[in-house]
Amino acid sequence: MAPPPSMFPAPPDTEDALHGDTMVVNMGPSHPSTHGVLRLVLTLDGETIKAVQPHVGYLHRGMEKIAEGMTYNQFVPYTDRLDYLAPLSNNVAYILAVEKLLAITVPPRGQVIRVMCCEMARISAHLLWLGTGALDLGAATVFFHTFRERETLYNLIESLTGGRLTTSYTRVGGLSRDLPEGWTAQLGDFTGSFPKVLDELDSLLSRNRIWMNRTQGVGRISARDAIAMSMTGPSLRACGVAHDLRKTEPYSGYEAYEFDVPIGREGDAYDRYLVRLEEMRQSVRILDQALRRLPDGPVSVQDPKITLPQKERVLTSMEELIEQFMLVTEGIKGPLGEVYHAIEAPKGELGFYIRSEGDKSPYRLHIRSPSFINLQAIEKMAVGGLLSDLIAVIASLDPVMGEVDR
Amino acid sequence: MEGPFIEPQPPHALVDRLGERFPGAVLEVAEFRGELTVVVPKEKIVEIALFLRDDPWTAFDMLTVVTGIHFLQRDHDFEVLYHLYSLSKNHRLRLKIYLREGETVDSVTSVWPGANWPEREAYDLVGVRFHGHPDLRRIIMPEDYTDHPLRRDFDVEGGPSEVRPGGRRASPGFRDMESV
Numbered sequence A: 001m002a003p004p005p006s007m008f009p010a011p012p013d014t015e016d017a018l019h020g021d022t023m024v025v026n027m028g029p030s031h032p033s034t035h036g037v038l039r040l041v042l043t044l045d046g047e048t049i050k051a052v053q054p055h056v057g058y059l060h061r062g063m064e065k066i067a068e069g070m071t072y073n074q075f076v077p078y079t080d081r082l083d084y085l086a087p088l089s090n091n092v093a094y095i096l097a098v099e100k101l102l103a104i105t106v107p108p109r110g111q112v113i114r115v116m117c118c119e120m121a122r123i124s125a126h127l128l129w130l131g132t133g134a135l136d137l138g139a140a141t142v143f144f145h146t147f148r149e150r151e152t153l154y155n156l157i158e159s160l161t162g163g164r165l166t167t168s169y170t171r172v173g174g175l176s177r178d179l180p181e182g183w184t185a186q187l188g189d190f191t192g193s194f195p196k197v198l199d200e201l202d203s204l205l206s207r208n209r210i211w212m213n214r215t216q217g218v219g220r221i222s223a224r225d226a227i228a229m230s231m232t233g234p235s236l237r238a239c240g241v242a243h244d245l246r247k248t249e250p251y252s253g254y255e256a257y258e259f260d261v262p263i264g265r266e267g268d269a270y271d272r273y274l275v276r277l278e279e280m281r282q283s284v285r286i287l288d289q290a291l292r293r294l295p296d297g298p299v300s301v302q303d304p305k306i307t308l309p310q311k312e313r314v315l316t317s318m319e320e321l322i323e324q325f326m327l328v329t330e331g332i333k334g335p336l337g338e339v340y341h342a343i344e345a346p347k348g349e350l351g352f353y354i355r356s357e358g359d360k361s362p363y364r365l366h367i368r369s370p371s372f373i374n375l376q377a378i379e380k381m382a383v384g385g386l387l388s389d390l391i392a393v394i395a396s397l398d399p400v401m402g403e404v405d406r
Numbered sequence B: 001m002e003g004p005f006i007e008p009q010p011p012h013a014l015v016d017r018l019g020e021r022f023p024g025a026v027l028e029v030a031e032f033r034g035e036l037t038v039v040v041p042k043e044k045i046v047e048i049a050l051f052l053r054d055d056p057w058t059a060f061d062m063l064t065v066v067t068g069i070h071f072l073q074r075d076h077d078f079e080v081l082y083h084l085y086s087l088s089k090n091h092r093l094r095l096k097i098y099l100r101e102g103e104t105v106d107s108v109t110s111v112w113p114g115a116n117w118p119e120r121e122a123y124d125l126v127g128v129r130f131h132g133h134p135d136l137r138r139i140i141m142p143e144d145y146t147d148h149p150l151r152r153d154f155d156v157e158g159g160p161s162e163v164r165p166g167g168r169r170a171s172p173g174f175r176d177m178e179s180v
Helices: A063-067 A073-080 A087-102 A108-136 A140-161 A183-205 A209-215 A223-228 A269-293 A311-316 A318-330 A370-375 A378-382 A387-397 A401-405 B012-021 B042-054 B113-125 B174-179
Strands: A022-027 A039-045 A048-055 A336-345 A348-357 A364-368 B028-032 B035-039 B062-070 B078-086 B091-099 B104-106 B129-131
Touching: A039 A387, A048 A378, A048 A387, A063 A073, A063 A364, A073 A087, A087 A108, A087 A336, A087 A348, A108 A140, A108 A183, A108 A269, A108 A336, A108 A387, A140 A183, A183 A269, A209 A269, A209 A387, A269 A387, A311 A318, A336 B028, A336 B035, A336 B091, A348 A370, A348 B062, A348 B078, A364 B062, A370 A401, A370 B113, A378 A387, B012 B035, B012 B042, B042 B078, B042 B091, B042 B104, B062 B113, B091 B104, B113 B129
Parallel strands: B035 B091, B104 B129
Antiparallel strands: A022 A039, A039 A048, A336 A348, A348 A364, B028 B035, B062 B078, B078 B091
């Protein structure tokens, strides 16, 4: 890979007066289409992009460092703030890595609820991506449709976890609480009505001449390049690579669900759109199956060394009081070892590497965030294209800066 | 505890294959929770990476991420981990190298271009230097930052939160304030 250009490139030979006279333009960190605080230093020749130099880190909060001073459960709220458009999915991803370290398997009901959480997160994240992505390209109508549906999902998430954005729903060994009464019926209503909305969105965009012209052939990347750049998620699948961690390395019982992995062919912005649209349909399928098979029983493991005892017992029994005190003050001690566990988050492979030195907090926690890795490819996708196409490229890559900067 | 925790069978054949091709290069093998970690000499990392990528048995076509870890009071100061994944074979392997302070390791960006940002991150936050990296600049922290915040001896409360010209500390940390 060629080294990136300097911020102030030397003036080129001016043989051709129209071409070769480059200009450096700064885009971001607060630009409406960068979806957060992404800064791109562009070298332009007229409207053609000659070089892109991304600058990230504006939202860095030092999460990996913070984790080194916390118990495993205390870090869950921080994961909400990674990909803040799919907090439930981050909660599950992190806690599965901790449970792999501790060799814990959650009861079936807890697993099914986690699957529901992941798929709700995927739908809401894709809805936001579709709404804002279309808005960036001038299709404002889509935004209102997607946000109406997203609102329904957020109300469901709110009644489930108590928070709309900061869900912090998972705990080591299970979940913070069981489903509220009547919740499954509400989710059933949503999965019943949502496919119709998807058809509407489909009819608004998929054969829309303007949308097709703005996205087809834009930001194209080959499967070979995408793999070399470690891309994952819908952006990789749009290149025709049928890779989905829910199929290849199933977790939380995903192997028992029936769903398809949609793939694209061209690897352009249009295919990334189609893949995400179809993924929402598949998520609805998974949600329906999860609702049908939701078993009774506890949502968390019943082990006083891992999960908190029932509050009524804590107030009336000495033993449970001690157990709660020990768990809160001492935390859960991990064994010596290192684990990496990844899930198929809405943006791609979200992995947590945990190095444990036998303490109650990780010695090192490393977050493999899909947005960070996928964003590397922006150079490959944008160079040679037009400046206005860069908007479509960013939108179709769907980076979330909370996850990029951590 | 509910149900057995099923540990997948780690791909031991990979280690044998690596040992055949590079005799003596497999320094340590660790297995934990079905994950395989192989420690290799840092001088051979690019050779080994190329072999693991191109060999049809191993076929590690994707570098998932690069992790740097800093240690205090050990024989080595840093560990660099390369999490590898094979799309065609659907298996994973973790390569590990040990480094001492001041030593560099060859960059694997020539093998997997996707190592670019992860290596920059390991340099920025942990302070591991990658030799031959095309663009080894800070990525998360500001360009004029002088410290590596994910080192274990980084002072969380008093570290340089804001850097003035010359790398001078802009404000005293909480601990320093107590003694004022």
